[in-house]
Amino acid sequence: MFAAAGDSMLSHGMKQTGNISLHHLQGILLAVLNPWVAVGIVLLLAFFAAYMNALSWADLTYVLPATSLGYVLLALVAKFALHEEVSPLRWVGIALISGGVGFVAGGPALTAHEHDQDSPPPLLPAKDAARNGAPTEEVVSSGVPR
């Protein structure tokens, strides 16, 4: 449930950063005092808040690939909203990123955090398993061949 909420927030923020980096280039090259920059800063803050929120419940190595979907969204926005040409090489890049995100998202990734930070190690496996539920553990063992 949190995952869904966070992910939608994240993708929302991502779409916004997508816009920003477009305007950002213009902003830096042309003029700093342009209304897009103000909008961009607000959107960037929104993205940052969503990113922080995601980091509060998920691993960094889970959140980072997910945020990279922003690049994909940016390319899609460029293609369909701005009618830019997207080269085959970039479609390959999009496919690679999507594949990578799928890899992480399909995994248990979400709540494997906080294992040896605060609590004593011996208790942890049982505690973690209890918190995550057995199915997650099964996904790990069956999903990755050893």
Added chain:
Amino acid sequence: MKSAYTWGGILVIVFASVVGDILLARAMKQVGDVHALWRRAGLWTVVARIFGNSNFFLGVAAMAIAFFSLLFALSWGDVSLVAPAAASLTFIGNAFAAKIFLHEKVDRRRWIAAMLVAAGVALLAG
């Protein structure tokens, strides 16, 4: 000589953004689940706890250094080299750093994901 400057810049960007990401991730782990905390104690508690965390400010400072070194590096080298190189190396660096400093369980699945995303970002940004 110019390419040495460019790659030096890229390394500084990668280092600063990895440090920033690690510090921010650690700060947010110390703060705890924002959603749950918000529900339990209200928005202001969340804000106070985030802004009371020194790792958060160090992380933001590192991110700022990364951003300005990106600007410098862009003035020395081509966008088509600097942007993809810095972005994809940051992904790889973060996977290592998260494993070492945050003790995250970076399993094979996550390594593959980091590699795929790094390659994809390199292609897209280039």
